Amino acid sequence: MMIATSEPPSILTEHDAGDVADLYARCIDYFMLQDGEPATLADAIDLFRDVPKDKSSADQTIMGWRNENGLIAVGAILRDYPSDRVWYLGFMIVNPAVRGQGIGRAIHDAIEQWAVARGAEEMRLAVLEANDAAERFWRSLGYRELRRVGPDTFKLRSHHRVELCRPLSSNLAASLA
Numbered sequence: 001m002m003i004a005t006s007e008p009p010s011i012l013t014e015h016d017a018g019d020v021a022d023l024y025a026r027c028i029d030y031f032m033l034q035d036g037e038p039a040t041l042a043d044a045i046d047l048f049r050d051v052p053k054d055k056s057s058a059d060q061t062i063m064g065w066r067n068e069n070g071l072i073a074v075g076a077i078l079r080d081y082p083s084d085r086v087w088y089l090g091f092m093i094v095n096p097a098v099r100g101q102g103i104g105r106a107i108h109d110a111i112e113q114w115a116v117a118r119g120a121e122e123m124r125l126a127v128l129e130a131n132d133a134a135e136r137f138w139r140s141l142g143y144r145e146l147r148r149v150g151p152d153t154f155k156l157r158s159h160h161r162v163e164l165c166r167p168l169s170s171n172l173a174a175s176l177a
């Protein structure tokens with residue numbers, strides 16, 4: 001998709017939390033599924049602050065993609081977690097108005113290239129078991145199940161999650177050689 005591939009992502013900081021909150025408000029479908037209630041500004045701020053206890057915010061990069069209507073997607077990537085050269089895609093969301101146009105795939109490719117250039121060899125993420133559409137999306141990008149975790153509480157809901165992993169391009173090329 002033009003927007004995601006021709007426009008480089010910007011690196012977002014907590015100053016962008018208001019824009020993230022606007023995007024989250026448009027993505028109410030996702031937050032009703034995850035939490036059973038709409039996201040708040042505090043959730044947008046948490047995107048920048050919430051990292052596993054042995055990591056710091058400096059280990060995480062939040063990327064954002066914009067069009068003329070504002071922020072259309074964000075992706076959060078954590079380096080070397082849970083171990084060196086494994087990078088964790090903590091969150092990714094696309095405005096529903098522009099889903100199904102290849103933006104999610106293009107964003108994933110951009111994040112993957114960015115991580116490989118910095119030494120990543122494997123990408124991991126966790127998808128809610130209840131989020132069938134996203135699980136199909138990740139599987140279509142080559143992710144495979146590592147394990148199931150949970151249940152964990154998300155505001156009004158409780159979820160098991162499927163942890164998925166994918167070797168990254170240079171590693172993939174090596175394993176096919």
Ligand SMILES: CC(C)(COP(=O)(O)OP(=O)(O)OC[C@H]1O[C@@H](n2cnc3c(N)ncnc32)[C@H](O)[C@@H]1OP(=O)(O)O)[C@@H](O)C(=O)NCCC(=O)NCCS
Nearest residue numbers: 092093094099100101102103104105127133134136137140
């Ligand atoms: C999951 C999400 C990021 C995908 O973004 P997107 O821009 O709609 O995805 P794309 O248009 O790039 O689709 C890429 C591929 O995945 C497939 N795909 C996307 N959504 C799908 C769905 N709901 N069901 C089945 N396949 C799907 C597409 O068919 C496409 O395959 P193709 O390139 O071979 O045609 C987006 O739907 C989203 O933001 N969902 C809500 C938040 C969420 O669930 N995030 C993931 C948390 S783990």
